[in-house]
Amino acid sequence: MGIERLRAFRARLRSRGVLDVAYEDEEEFVVQTRRHLAQLVQEWLSEAGEWAARAGPVPGLSVERATLGADTLSSYNRMREIGDAALALKVANQAGGDFIIAVELWNEAMVRLDKGMRAAADAFQDIGSRKLSDDAKRTAATVEVTKVTKELDRWRVYSEAARHIVRRGFVDTVASIMRHHELARTPLPVAEFRRLRDDVLRPRAAFGQLIEGIDTEFSPAHRDAAKRARAVAESIVADLEEFGRMLSSATE
Amino acid sequence: MAMSGAGGVDGRTTQAVFSVLLASPSDVEGERTALATNVSEFNLTWSAFLGVHVRLVACETHSRPDLGEYPQEVLNRQLGSNHDAVFGVFWSRLGTPTPRAGSGSEEEIVAALDRRMERRSRWPVVGVYYKSAPIPQDLLDGDRAAARISSPATFPGCA
Numbered sequence: 001m002g003i004e005r006l007r008a009f010r011a012r013l014r015s016r017g018v019l020d021v022a023y024e025d026e027e028e029f030v031v032q033t034r035r036h037l038a039q040l041v042q043e044w045l046s047e048a049g050e051w052a053a054r055a056g057p058v059p060g061l062s063v064e065r066a067t068l069g070a071d072t073l074s075s076y077n078r079m080r081e082i083g084d085a086a087l088a089l090k091v092a093n094q095a096g097g098d099f100i101i102a103v104e105l106w107n108e109a110m111v112r113l114d115k116g117m118r119a120a121a122d123a124f125q126d127i128g129s130r131k132l133s134d135d136a137k138r139t140a141a142t143v144e145v146t147k148v149t150k151e152l153d154r155w156r157v158y159s160e161a162a163r164h165i166v167r168r169g170f171v172d173t174v175a176s177i178m179r180h181h182e183l184a185r186t187p188l189p190v191a192e193f194r195r196l197r198d199d200v201l202r203p204r205a206a207f208g209q210l211i212e213g214i215d216t217e218f219s220p221a222h223r224d225a226a227k228r229a230r231a232v233a234e235s236i237v238a239d240l241e242e243f244g245r246m247l248s249s250a251t252e
Numbered sequence: 253m254a255m256s257g258a259g260g261v262d263g264r265t266t267q268a269v270f271s272v273l274l275a276s277p278s279d280v281e282g283e284r285t286a287l288a289t290n291v292s293e294f295n296l297t298w299s300a301f302l303g304v305h306v307r308l309v310a311c312e313t314h315s316r317p318d319l320g321e322y323p324q325e326v327l328n329r330q331l332g333s334n335h336d337a338v339f340g341v342f343w344s345r346l347g348t349p350t351p352r353a354g355s356g357s358e359e360e361i362v363a364a365l366d367r368r369m370e371r372r373s374r375w376p377v378v379g380v381y382y383k384s385a386p387i388p389q390d391l392l393d394g395d396r397a398a399a400r401i402s403s404p405a406t407f408p409g410c411a
Contacts, residue, residue: 008354013380020382033290
């Protein structure tokens with residue numbers, strides 16, 4: 001069987017020290033390889049002693065910070081995987097000085113936020129549209145809300161990290177690069193961001209339904225989970241709105 | 253580090269070339285296309301700015317029919333061995349066996365690992381990606397199906 005030969009191959013590679021990466025779908029593959037490629041090129045240039053020279057002209061980027069990239073990114077990923085938002089923010093703060101890595105983190109954060117917001121919107125709409133008439137349905141809805149809350153917490157790490165990078169002047173740098181090099185087709189997701197802001201409205205409507213559900217249908221025992229979901233989701237909405245203000249002021 | 257162009261002559265610029273070999277069986281065609289798009293996007297965005305061009309070497313773009321010891325040997329020769337990174341992508345199958353390895357992709361990845369050991373260097377970097385999505389029934393015996401349509405005497409393409 002093909003899959004068994006593949007498993008044996010994977011084990012052989014691991015025995016030679018190859019750390020592999022699993023991905024779910026093409027979208028995740030694109031995000032991961034885009035970041036890995038940027039990281040590799042940067043490491044490669046660093047080893048050739050060329051990175052500092054080439055990175056020099058980037059406005060607002062110090063050479064010392066530019067060399068932090070690889071370690072910073074792996075630390076960020078590790079913190080993110082174990083769900084430690086505070087530490088992820090700390091390393092994202094370091095990454096703020098690293099231009100390419102910052103762009104890739106931004107892209108990744110936007111893609112994941114997009115996914116997360118859509119999932120949350122679907123779940124909330126689903127919950128909101130149910131007639132929670134009996135205990136079984138209420139319990140099922142609570143389980144769903146708890147699941148969504150957990151997911152939203154994960155997206156929140158990205159949201160905060162991306163905002164942090166923006167705050168460190170990243171948008172100014174990108175805007176400057178765009179102006180000077182006419183890189184209008186840069187992967188900076190301005191259009192995607194505007195679409196995201198539109199998407200925010202949809203979960204907001206669902207939040208309304210959710211709030212109504214909390215007030216009328218959820219038992220006190222289940223209410224905490226629902227309230228927690230609402231708080232996390234609303235803070236993400238606030239983050240996105242703040243992105244919008246920052247991005248608009250930098251690119252207009 | 254490979255260099256291209258002729259620096260300093262009539263405003264010409266010199267670019268470093270970062271070469272990436274893509275090694276995978278044919279069941280991850282979408283990922284092969286996605287990686288090519290990523291590389292193209294990277295070059296559009298960063299190439300002029302950093303003076304680095306990423307070259308993606310893949311069998312569909314860098315090979316042609318030829319005669320050799322065995323089909324993968326022809327590919328190995330045409331795709332070259334002096335790459336800075338090798339990206340392996342797998343999902344439901346390892347690929348078509350060769351006389352030297354479990355598949356052409358395996359042969360390419362193992363050759364890169366051997367090269368690292370010889371050079372005592374971390375380059376080429378070997379990055380292997382495994383798709384964790386469920387495998388459809390009709391792909392579960394992917395290698396056997398591929399073997400039926402691929403004779404070892406023919407040009408291997410990207411199987």
